[in-house]
Amino acid sequence: MTFDQALYEQIVRRNPAEPEFHQAVAEVLEAIQPALHRDPGLRDAAMLERLCEPERHLMFRVVWTGDDGRVHVNRGYRVEFSSALGPYKGGLRFHRDVTLGTVKFLAFEQIFKNALTGLGLGAGKGGSDFDPAGRSDAEIMRFCQSFMTELHRHIGPETDVPAGDIGVGSREIGYLFGQYKRLTNRYAAGTLTGKDPLLGGIPARPEATGYGTVYFLDAMLTAGGKDLDGRTAIVSGSGNVAFHAIAKLRALGANPVTCSDSGGFLHDPRGIDLDVLHELKVARRGRLSEYPDHVPSARYVPGGTPWEVPGTVALPCATQNELGEQDARTLVKNDLLAVAEGANMPCTPAALQVFREAGVALGPGKAANAGGVATSGLEMRQNAARERWSFERTDQALQEIMADIHTTCLATAEDHGAPGDYVTGAAIAGFRTVVAAMDAGGYI
Ligand SMILES: NC(=O)C1=CN([C@@H]2O[C@H](COP(=O)(O)OP(=O)(O)OC[C@H]3O[C@@H](n4cnc5c(N)ncnc54)[C@H](O)[C@@H]3O)[C@@H](O)[C@H]2O)C=CC1
Numbered sequence: 154m155t156f157d158q159a160l161y162e163q164i165v166r167r168n169p170a171e172p173e174f175h176q177a178v179a180e181v182l183e184a185i186q187p188a189l190h191r192d193p194g195l196r197d198a199a200m201l202e203r204l205c206e207p208e209r210h211l212m213f214r215v216v217w218t219g220d221d222g223r224v225h226v227n228r229g230y231r232v233e234f235s236s237a238l239g240p241y242k243g244g245l246r247f248h249r250d251v252t253l254g255t256v257k258f259l260a261f262e263q264i265f266k267n268a269l270t271g272l273g274l275g276a277g278k279g280g281s282d283f284d285p286a287g288r289s290d291a292e293i294m295r296f297c298q299s300f301m302t303e304l305h306r307h308i309g310p311e312t313d314v315p316a317g318d319i320g321v322g323s324r325e326i327g328y329l330f331g332q333y334k335r336l337t338n339r340y341a342a343g344t345l346t347g348k349d350p351l352l353g354g355i356p357a358r359p360e361a362t363g364y365g366t367v368y369f370l371d372a373m374l375t376a377g378g379k380d381l382d383g384r385t386a387i388v389s390g391s392g393n394v395a396f397h398a399i400a401k402l403r404a405l406g407a408n409p410v411t412c413s414d415s416g417g418f419l420h421d422p423r424g425i426d427l428d429v430l431h432e433l434k435v436a437r438r439g440r441l442s443e444y445p446d447h448v449p450s451a452r453y454v455p456g457g458t459p460w461e462v463p464g465t466v467a468l469p470c471a472t473q474n475e476l477g478e479q480d481a482r483t484l485v486k487n488d489l490l491a492v493a494e495g496a497n498m499p500c501t502p503a504a505l506q507v508f509r510e511a512g513v514a515l516g517p518g519k520a521a522n523a524g525g526v527a528t529s530g531l532e533m534r535q536n537a538a539r540e541r542w543s544f545e546r547t548d549q550a551l552q553e554i555m556a557d558i559h560t561t562c563l564a565t566a567e568d569h570g571a572p573g574d575y576v577t578g579a580a581i582a583g584f585r586t587v588v589a590a591m592d593a594g595g596y597i
């Protein structure tokens with residue numbers, strides 16, 4: 154590593170047993186080196202130390218009752234990392250593996266991503282080790298109500314604005330919002346984003362992260378004199394981000410041939426059938442392994458990941474560290490041109506190194522998946538103005554924001570001696586924005 158080892162070691166000591174957070178910090182500290190070399194004053198007043206220390210951690214007990222009358226205890230989290238640019242903003246993740254370290258890494262990523270949107274958003278993230286798999290609607294509702302019974306004290310349109318992430322979609326946001334309203338007696342729609350339009354949600358928020366990732370990928374290919382038309386796309390995940398990425402890839406003429414879940418991956422050489430995927434994963438919340446029952450040309454590979462399937466663009470859209478060094482080597486061997494990270498930190502550091510050495514265009518999550526939180530920012534704007542945006546207006550604004558982020562990343566990378574390096578460009582552009590605000594606000 155080429156960055157300040159003493160600072161990194163201090164962060165590891167202060168945040169023990171949080172490897173994902175350490176990884177996210179290391180990636181940023183390394184990527185911003187060109188900015189620190191050019192302008193050593195960026196380190197003044199313990200700026201880096203402040204940037205890596207959350208403003209506030211919340212951890213709380215969540216007690217709820219199952220349909221069988223059993224009482225369960227989970228842990229809730231909200232890490233309010235940075236309010237330099239606006240209210241804390243970022244999703245909630247409900248997944249059995251969630252720890253404080255997971256939430257902290259996600260909140261840290263959010264600092265730079267949210268800065269890139271230009272919408273005045275601070276950074277936070279939350280969640281719980283609650284496992285929604287197999288739970289009834291009523292159980293999900295009771296869990297959400299109990300979670301919000303504590304969280305409501307800490308959030309609001311000008312304080313902290315949660316949204317969805319893994320395991321949290323518009324159903325969960327609706328239950329959370331309903332409980333917030335009940336506890337506060339305020340219809341403060343801008344307290345949560347990703348709501349159903351009936352509750353003040355903006356159209357196209359469900360689509361925004363996946364669509365935005367494909368818009369970013371398209372911009373990277375165009376910048377390299379290529380396009381998406383006819384390209385075979387390797388996608389992982391089959392949730393919100395993956396589904397809408399697959400839909401937009403198809404709409405733009407690419408052929409997405411894979412998707413995955415925690416049990417394995419699906420390969421459909423004719424292109425993933427959106428109707429079947431929607432029915433299985435969205436309508437029935439069922440298993441991907443049933444897909445070949447409906448489409449005999451497809452195969453489901455238990456235990457595998459999709460990276461062995463040849464394709465020229467890759468979109469990891471499931472979870473962190475899902476694409477390792479060997480996967481990256483296989484993709485490069487199969488003539489990969491570009492990667493767009495729909496998920497947060499899906500590529501391991503060793504995989505990133507393989508892509509860098511092979512000259513693969515790499516859109517980091519901080520930039521490539523920023524369309525989701527950007528559209529949440531638009532939802533906050535819609536709620537504050539008591540407006541109702543159309544799908545077309547929202548999608549148009551999303552396309553413009555993704556184009557701006559792409560231009561900013563490229564220009565910043567070029568300006569710091571790393572032409573075409575989106576990882577460096579995204580980290581430095583986000584960093585410079587947030588540091589300037591911290592400086593201006595005198596947040597010591
Ligand atoms: N929902 C949003 O607006 C945004 C989501 N993201 C990121 O995108 C990724 C996916 O999130 P969503 O689609 O919203 O969640 P989701 O809950 O809708 O879907 C998650 C998907 O990942 C798969 N998955 C989870 N753990 C896995 C594992 N260990 N191995 C393989 N597959 C696994 C699940 O089967 C599911 O298909 C996450 O990294 C999230 O942080 C990033 C920006 C915004």
Ligand SMILES: O=C(O)CCC(=O)C(=O)O
Nearest residue numbers: 242243244316525526529
């Ligand atoms: O829309 C939001 O605030 C959540 C987005 C999010 O969690 C993310 O960008 O990873």
